[in-house]
Amino acid sequence: MMPLDRRHDLSQPLDRLGPDETLKDRSDQLRGTIAAGLEEELTAAVPGDDVKLMKFHGLYQQDDRDIRDERRRQKLEPAYRFMARVRLPGGVLSPGQWLKLDELARAHAGETLRLTTRQTFQFHRVHKRNLRAVIQGLRDVVLDTKAACGDDSRGVMASINPELSALHAEVYALAKQASDHAIPKTGAYREIWYGEERTGPSAGPEEPFYGRTYMPRKFKIGFVIPPINDIDVYAQDLGFIAIATKGRLEGFNVAIGGGMGRTDQAPDTYPRLASVIGFIPKDKVLEACDAVMSVQRDYGDRVDRSHARFKYTIDNKGLDWTKAAIEDRLSFPLEPARPYRFVSNGDKIGWARGENGREHFTLRVENGRVSNFEHVALLDGLRAIARAHSGMFRVTPNQNLIIADIEPQDRPMIESLLKEYRLTGLNEGSGLRRNAMACVALPTCGLAMAESERYLPTLVGKIEAILAVHGLSGEPITIRMTGCPNGCARPYIAEIGLTGRAPGKYNLYLGGGFHGQRLNKMVLENAGEQAILGLLGKVIADFARDRFPDERFGDFAIRARYAAEVKEGRHFND
Known part of the structure; x- marks a missing residue:
């Protein structure tokens, strides 16, 4: 592992750490006072800053926003509960693990499980x-929630591609090795x-790589097998694009600097697609x-968290500088990137x-x-x-299940x-x-400004009616919605993207790439359903009439x- 003698950019001395960096630095390696807070019976919340430290343990404190106002009127604290996210590299689990997740969901999470956009599970409403x-x-069942947040x-x-099972x-x-590492x-x-009792490390620091302040922000890694870009590799901080010949894995093209998060009314925040910088052998x-x-x-920004993702480090330093800095820390030079091709980022259903x-x-x-619906x-x-199956389950990056x-x-x-x-x-x-894909949003996510999971099926139904009029019901078009601009469902690379601005109001984006290769562009801001359907109706009508053979909806929206x-x-x- 890389030693810690270069942990911070010299432009960011330790006495200028932002509040979250200071919290991590003083947390006793993520212990804080979490254990004591769990025993506090007067509140369903975790007191103080421990709520931030618990994210490293895969836990988010939330409350039921559907009843927040009513509880305030009754002079009660919010209905605090927790979201617990499972660490599940590659989305693979056994039937026995599924049955344990099912058991825990029924006992402690309102009889529901959530498959996430990063191939894992979330429990919601856990006391x-x-x-x-x-x-x-x-x-x-040998699962945990470590570092899920x-x-x-x-x-x-x-990648989930059962037709390439040996390569997969x-x-x-x-x-899995990368996750454990x-x-x-x-x-x-x-x-x-x-x-367990606390014991000191056998030798060296407790965190030989992360040190006392860990990463400046979250860091996302993904492995993809062309021609299906199901993990949206360009949305990863670090993406490995498999290069194989006749099913034999040779190595990976390395892509760096992807990320979806942004903030409305903050033009210096933006989504970015990862840049391919070279090829490495598989070992x-x-x-x-x-x-x-x-x-x-x-070198990541440890003062301004809104600018702390790897994409901003790359754009601030320059891609050539960043590549050189990476090569300086490798024992080998990056080879030129090798050819590859993507055709979609969806799942083959059935x-x-x-x-x-x-x-x-x-x-x-x-x-x-996943719940028992009407x-x-x-x-x-x-x-x-799961009780009858002798194989495995695989969660897809598109929130489906194999x-x-x-x-x-x-x-x-x-x-x-x-x-x-x-x-x-x-x-x-x-x-x-x-x-179609949506984030959780209301009522549990504290960042959500509008509905997403509960609303997207209804909106899709209304768009489907327009598509049917024009004979396009079978046309594969990616649509993704989030309740805020943070982009958990990767809306900024969808052909149709929507991000929440206020109850019933969304930004509408068009022009993303069908296989995740291009960002989209905002075409309506803070718009309601009528305006959204009105514009989509015009685009769909023109698409049906004027599209080129095999032209994708996002490509047409730009043309x-x-x-x-x-x-x-x-x-x-811009």
């Missing part, structure tokens, strides 16, 4: 007194959640992780057969919400399948259970609905001048 039960339950390496993503297995193994090493997690992945992360660790003869069924899970008992159905590695003789049994619980009907719908082409993140707000 403070039940956090240890959830985390210790996860430990029973916070200023560290977040959950590592990996190798890439997944590297993603990059998480914090502090003993705080084991002490607070498992009740150099962990060394590359250390080199790239250490450059951001040492049945597919892998090269090893096993079957895989991709189930569309609308906005990732029209379909999804939670119960997947529990029944029932994977099904032996051919077991397919009729899985098909029977899918039919019994009416799950196959979830895969029906337009090309737009199959490529028809409904949206300007954004060639660089720094010009996103």
Whole structure:
């Protein structure tokens, strides 16, 4: 690991750390007073700044905003609960792990699970007194919530492509290694959640890589296998693009500096697509992780958190400077990037057969919400399948679920259970609905300014009616919505993107690339549903009439001048 003698840029002396950096520096390696706060019975919240430290433990304190005003009128504290996010590299889990997640969700999380846009699970509405039960339950099946949030390496993503199973297995193994390698090493997690005694490190500092202040902001890593850009590799701080010949993995093109977050009315914040800087052999992945992360660790902005992501470090220092700094920390030079090609960033819904003869069924899970709904008992159905399934499950980056590695003789049994619980009907719908994605937003996310998960299905239905009029129901179009500008559902690379501004009001973006290769552009600001549908109706009508053969909706929106082409993140707000 990179030593700590260059932990901070000389332009940012230690006495000029921002408040969050100071908090981390004084946190006793993420311990703070979390343990004491968990025992405080007079409040359902965690007092003081520990709520920020708990993010490093994969936990967000939230409250039910649907009843916030009513509780205020009753002079009650907000209905505080916690979101717990599981660390699940590459989205792969066994049926036994699924059954444990199901058990914990029914006992402690309102009988619901959420598949996230980064291939993992979130429990919502967990009471403070039940956090240890959830985390210790996860430990029973070798899962945890370490570094699922916070200023560290977040959950590592990996391509889900069952038709390339041998190659996928190798890439997944590297993603798992990268995740285990990059998480914090502090003993705080084991002490607070498992009740272990504190012991000092055997040698050297407790955090040999992260030091006392960890990363300036979150850092996202992903592995992708062309031609499907399902992880949206250009949205990652560090992306590894697999280069294979005849199914044999040779190495990876390295992409750096992607990120979706921005702030409305702050033109110096913007989304950015990652830049490809070269090729590395496959046995150099962990060394590359250390080199790239250490450059951001040492030179990222530790004063202004709104400017602390790796994308800003790269744009401030310059891409050539950043590449040289990375190469200076590697034991080998980067080779020239090798050719590759993407064709989409969506999931292949339904049945597919892998090269090893096993079957895989991709189930569309609308906005990732797994629960027992009025029209379909999804939670119960997947529990029944997990009890019978001998293969694996895989969470996709598009919030869907693959029932994977099904032996051919077991397919009729899985098909029977899918039919019994009416799950196959979830895969029906337009090309737009199959490529829709939303963040959680209201009522639990404290950052949300508008609905997302609860509203997008309704809006999609109204857009579907327009598409049907023009014979475009089957046309695959990516649409993504978030309740705020932070971009958790990666809206800024969707062909149709919406970000919340206020209840019922959204910014509308058009022109993103079909396989995540281009940012979109805002065409309506702070608009309501009527204005959004009005403009989309015009674009869809023109698209149906004037599109070129095989032209994608986002490409047409630019060619028809409904949206300007954004060639660089720094010009996103121009």
